[in-house]
Amino acid sequence: MQIVVDLTRCQGYAQCVFLAPDVFRLHGEEGLLYKPSVPDDRLERVRQVAAACPVRAILVGEEVGTGGG
Amino acid sequence: MAGEARDGRIVVVGASLAGLRAAETLRDEGFTGSLTVVGDEPHPPYDRPPLSKQVLLDEAPADSTGLPVRRDPDAEWRLGVAATGLDPLARRVLLADGESLPYDRLLIATGTRARPWPDPAGAALDGVFTLRTREDATGLAARLAAGPGRVLVVGAGFTGSEIASACRKRGLQVTVAERGPDPLVGALGGTLSRLAALMHREHGVDLRCGVTVTALLGDGAGRFTGADLSDGTRVEADVCVVALGAVRNVEWLAESGLAAGPRGIACDAGCRAFTRYGIVTDDIFVAGDVSRFPHPLFGYQMLSLEHWGNAVAQAEVAAHNMVSPGPLRRPHLSLPVFWSTQFGLNIKSVGVPTYSDHIVIAQGSLEAGRLAMVYGYRGRVTAAVTVDMAKSVDYYRHLIETAAPFPPPPGAADRALTADIPLPSDVPDPKGLSHEPVVALTGHLPDRALMVVQPPG
DSSP states (O other): OEEEEOTTTOOOOOHHHHHOTTTEEEETTTEEEEOSBOOGGGHHHHHHHHHHOTTOOEEEEEEOOOSOO | OHHHHTSSEEEEEOOSHHHHHHHHHHHHTTOOSEEEEEESSSSSOBOOGGGGTTTTTTSSOGGGOBOEESSOOOOEEEETOOEEEEETTTTEEEETTSOEEEOSEEEEOOOEEEOOOSSHHHHTSBTEEOOSSHHHHHHHHHHHHTOOSOEEEEOOSHHHHHHHHHHHHTTOOEEEEESSSSTTHHHHOHHHHHHHHHHHHHTTOEEEESOOEEEEEEOSSSBEEEEEETTSOEEEOSEEEEOOOEEESOGGGTTSOBOEETTEEEBOTTOEEEBTTSOEEEEEEEOGGGEEEEEGGGTTEEEEEOOHHHHHHHHHHHHHHHTSOGGGOOOOOOOOEEEEEETTEEEEEEEOTTSOSEEEEEEEETTTTEEEEEEEETTEEEEEEEESOGGGHHHHHHHHHTTOBSSOOOOOTTBOGGGGOOEEOOOOOGGGSSSOOSEEEOSOBTTBOOOOOOOOO
16 A cells, blocks of 8 residues: 655644654654555554544555556 | 547656646546556656655665555556657657557646766766666665765755765765755755755765866776866765756657747646647646746746646646636646755745745744745745744745735744845856756746756756
8 A cells, every 4th residue: 555645735743653653754853754655454544644634645545556567 | 518528538648746646637527538648667656755765764665655546547557668759730649669649638747857967978887876766766775775985966956965865864974066055055045055055064964065076987897986076176985876957858749849848848827738839739738847837926937846746736737627628727826835854854845936036034043943934026925935844834825825025024923033134035047056946937037037048068
């Protein structure tokens, strides 16, 4: 499962960092770094994180299916 | 008309962020016809910002940054094949494999590529990198992991600065060479660039400004060993990253009759491409880094932006307009926004900082490393840059959108003492920089030459 954070919207509330520190991390006070590829067993937690983001900046989804794999 | 617009054949050339978002939006907006997305890279759409951050810090592999999709765009993906030409009369896109794709409407989202080191012999040395693609990032990350004695970064724009930051975080010695007076000066102007220089040096970067790299040196066996600088000094290094900005992927349109050049493809506010005569097309649309479009808040200057948010917003407008009859079409008027994370600081910009004559520090201070700087042009707010104050961005966005007077009125509790003292914004002529500006104003300001020219060499 893939995630992307719209860092244009991100305001550094860091809710994601508190809820899933294995996926989201701050670089300094408010620069967000995250793991773009999330193991399936963390999916439910990451969906909760996406819902908890005050500015709804986290998008969770599958990679595009291109037919050939 | 509405029914016709939702049917037929759409081809999207470019399979990165803008191409993907456009394809999704076309389906969201009810397009039921055939959709083909062409990409020259072999990968499905992936995200590039992590390549110069997480990937170089060894926190994520380069092949893990695939972009998630909100909905299956139900497209035919033609990946690993470049578009080589366009016949707008026959409405066909020509491909490198000899095939051609017919279309009723076309979206061009071919983006940019890294500007290579100008001397092919130097560029070919083992250890010399650019950073744009997954492969670039994989190769560079592996070299950094191997623990080189020193890394040389050529160009102190955002990419170069982020690479230097990642090197220091990994404990590597790094030298940064920049033609301009300070890092990031082309994007942020003089005052903030001095903070950027301080940031580099405080973190142990060997920063050399006001110099150019005159030659990349090899050891005779084709391995990079160092570089000569214009001040007569020599830097010994094992890895070199050339961060000289981007080249827009327009060469394939040379015979197309479109207004496509080094600054991008000109289009109207509705993302419709212009022909070279300035006539707007009605079936060819443009989005993302490869476009240049007029913006009313910045004097209808044609803007070329290499911003993640612009790729998303413009792709959505382009897709909407491709399936909507004329009166229902929307303009792409969103404000430019970009961010960078380097040396532990979060830098965000809204508006166009280079479209300015003065600045004030409205909140915080250079000394605190935490501030909001507001840019004005002829008494009007045109941009703001925050350092570790991301929550203030929306406030300044509002001031820009409403053409608020400059200097801006008091609006923050922690207003700086300097908030009413405008300083010159000190935006340099881009030709004095190592790297290309990420925002190119390609029109004319009467009091300052902002025509972008190709850097020599």
